[in-house]
Amino acid sequence: METLLDGLNDAQRSAVTSPASVLQVLAPPGSGKTKTLTARVAYLVNHERLQPWNIIVCTFTIKAAREMKERICGFVGEGIEKKLILGTFHSVARRFLVRYGQEIGIPKNFGIADTTDSKSIIKRIIDSRQYLVPPDQARGRISGLKARNVSAEQFAATLKKADEHEFRNVYFEYEEQLRSQNLLDYDDLLVRCVELLQKHPQCVSSIQAVLIDEYQDTNNVQYELMKLLAQARGRITIVGDPDQSIYSFRAAEIENLRKMRRDYPDSSVINLEMNYRSSGCILTTAMAVIEQDETRPEKPLIATHCVGEQPTLRHLATAQVEAWWIVDEIQRITTLSAGLLNHNDYAILIRSAALSLSIERALAKAGIPYRMVGGLRFFDRAEIKLVLDYLRIINQPESNDVLMRIINRPSRKIGESTVKSLVKEAEEEKTSLWKLILAIAQGRKKARSKIAKPAQLGIETFVNLVLTSQKKLQQEDSCDLLGLIDHVSTKINLEAYLKSTYKEDCKERWANYEELVSQATQMATSVANGEEVADDALPIVEGIEQRQDTAADILSKFLANVTLSSAVEQPNGEEVSQVTISTIHAAKGLEWPVVFIPAIYMGSIPHSRAEDHDEERRLLYVGMTRAKGLLDLAQILGRACPLATEVQTARSLVERIEDDKYPYTRDEIDGTEPWSNGWNATAEPWAKRPKVEHSTRELGGVKYDVVEERYPGGGYSKSLTNGGFTSARDVRALQQEAEN
Ligand code: ATP
Ligand code: MG
Helix, strand or coil, rough: CHHHCCCHHHHHHHHHHHHHCEEEECCCCCCCCCHHHHHHHHHHCCCCCHHHHHEEEECCHHHHHHHHHHHHHHCCCHHHHHHEEEEEHHHHHHHHHHHHHHCCCCCCCCEEEEHHHHHHHHHHHHHHHHHCHHHHHHHHHHHHHHHHCCCHHHHHHHHHHHHHHHHHHHHHHHHHHHEEEEEEEEEEHHHHHHHHHHHHHHHHHHEEEEEEEHHHHHHHHHHHHHHHHHCCEEEEEEEEEEHHHHHHHHHHHCCCCCHHHHHCCCCCEEECCEEEECHHHHHHHHHHHHHCCCCCCCCCCCCCCCCCCCCCEEEEECCHHHEEEEEHEEEEEEEEEEEEEEHCCCCCEEEHHHHHHHHHHHHCCCCCCCCEECCCCCCHHHHHHHHHHHHHHHHHCCCCHEEEECCCCCCCCCHHHHHHHHHHHHHHHHCCHHHHHHHHHCCCCCCCCCCHHHHHHHHHHHHHHHHHHHHHHCCCCCCCHHHHHHHHHCCHHHHHHHHHHHHHHHHHHHHHEEEEEEEEHHHHHHHHCCCHHHHHCCCCCCCCCCCCCCCHHHHHHHHHHHCCCCCCCCCCCCCCCEEEEEHHHHCCCCEEEEEEEEECCCCCECCCCCCCCHHHHHHHHHHCCCEEEEEEEECCCCCCCCCHHHHHHHCCCCEEEEEECCCCCCHHHHCCHHHCCCCHHHHCCCCCCEEEEEEEECCEEEEEEEEEECCCCCCCCEEECCCCCHHHHHHHHHHHHHCC
């Protein structure tokens, strides 16, 4: 108990031990909100003697959930993580639906439609009806409506404009498709769980505490869910920071803070004001950036670390140059640190995943290992998705869209037009594609349009593969996931397929497949040892039937875990020290000693599609406050950007460094920049060129060219170049040298 409260300051301690039934901890980044929340969970278990399975903890990402589990184990001891109901909102909701979903008519083996699935269902609906709604837009809109708990029926009832009918039909039909394929999409997990808990509050009768991290990014449905999870006698603790609200595109409601005060008028509020993460310089700069949002109330934040290094803001010529700058800096700092820093200590934070390409290439070329967060996930890779799609069909053959993806992969001579006519036939007969091809393969039915002999054989082979796999699954008393995966990959001759399809990187893809096998082995082993799959502990509730696991359920659990591991998850790789490349969104709540934020330019951040520039500023603020010791930002030469200007203004001492060490000139690389597409600097009214002044200056015996730029509207920057690679830090080191 001592150790639990020892490392906390007074405000944190009073939050951890607060007897309040509803507690809000609102505080800036790095002030220990997550630490406090974690300690409070441990306190409730150790001190207030709550049973861990009566405590629900919701985090925003799976990585955050994992880190929190580790921290709690540190306080309470190993094993606690399996008993707590801890995970993302989606995974917590899934658990309740798997256990009690039958009460609202959700079959146990429901599948989860990930974003790709949803997209392809919607695209197919739109194509078949020859509508003009862009599929992505329709998907986003449906998701937005669901996040506000507006069903297709409710939407239709409020419909006024005639031109909305297409969208309404898409929404209706999408819902129908999900139902018939026994799928829930991400939004459904939350919406249906809300429905379950409204109708059957006894499912949460034993829940005594609900704790939520990153509360500022909850949306309406998540807020409902929080209230319902705690409806019996659950105490609520939320921690959050309005300045870090960056998910309005996912319908996050900053209003939820006000709503909470209204719904729970006697809730206690505790503010934390000490920052334990970042050096003074980094903090001051980040604060000065966020303070340019004039609508924001002023809040104190006190640094506990020394002043440290001034963040740098560089002007570099192109994306490639930025990438090489990062590689150089990583190598330079690692060497300088003499063993203190390793690759794990670096993060490169980008506005959108598409920016990672040149950075990935540069790192790979320099032999620096890296992990990619929030980009193309391991489970999204083509070869992995192929195997998983087979498993999903074995688990859930009625999933038309998945079935369409794999029926002719690898080729079974079933042409696209044959597949299309089969889909049409199934739709018209109101049956699933699977039922139709099953009947055809078993000779119980002839397809309406003639099927060529080789295609008929192909269909038979495919149906046979699914049936034998399902049989295998039913015969096992414990789930042999490994055997199943092996069976599938042998039957479809995966290795040969990868060789012929992906000539160049087939080895790497096979290695990915082996990684999947090892994941499955781990899961199968823990099940065989009688361990509950970590994600599935739920309290026993009287009066409601608990569904028991069969071998087939283990498969669907495995698939659900895979589908839900949305944000992060590159399996393995934990042991090797790796540089992290992440989107800023996915980096929320995390911290690294060294952080790079490249590509600060108009169109990237602020993003070209962003409507709310304040939110883009908050995003940059989230990125900047991930850094503990060193923060390096970069903007592109000659591309003014209001946010970069704000950073410039924010720094009390700005020494911008132009790196002419790099062998490329702007002209050589121009045209290959990923962001040159469609964005024209001169077309933007704000993109005025700065007024430039050149001079020279001597420092520590070295002569520097000084370039000062004054931007219209107040931006100012100064760079020193001596023909070599220099940074503000180097300049200071040089200065010191001269003084000694
Ligand atoms: P964010 O808003 O970015 O999620 P946060 O408020 O959740 O930040 P934490 O991640 O909990 O902050 O803490 C930031 C860092 O400060 C962590 O490394 C944490 O261990 C450390 N820290 C928090 N409180 C203290 C304390 N009282 N003493 C020493 N270190 C602390
Ligand atoms: Mg946090």
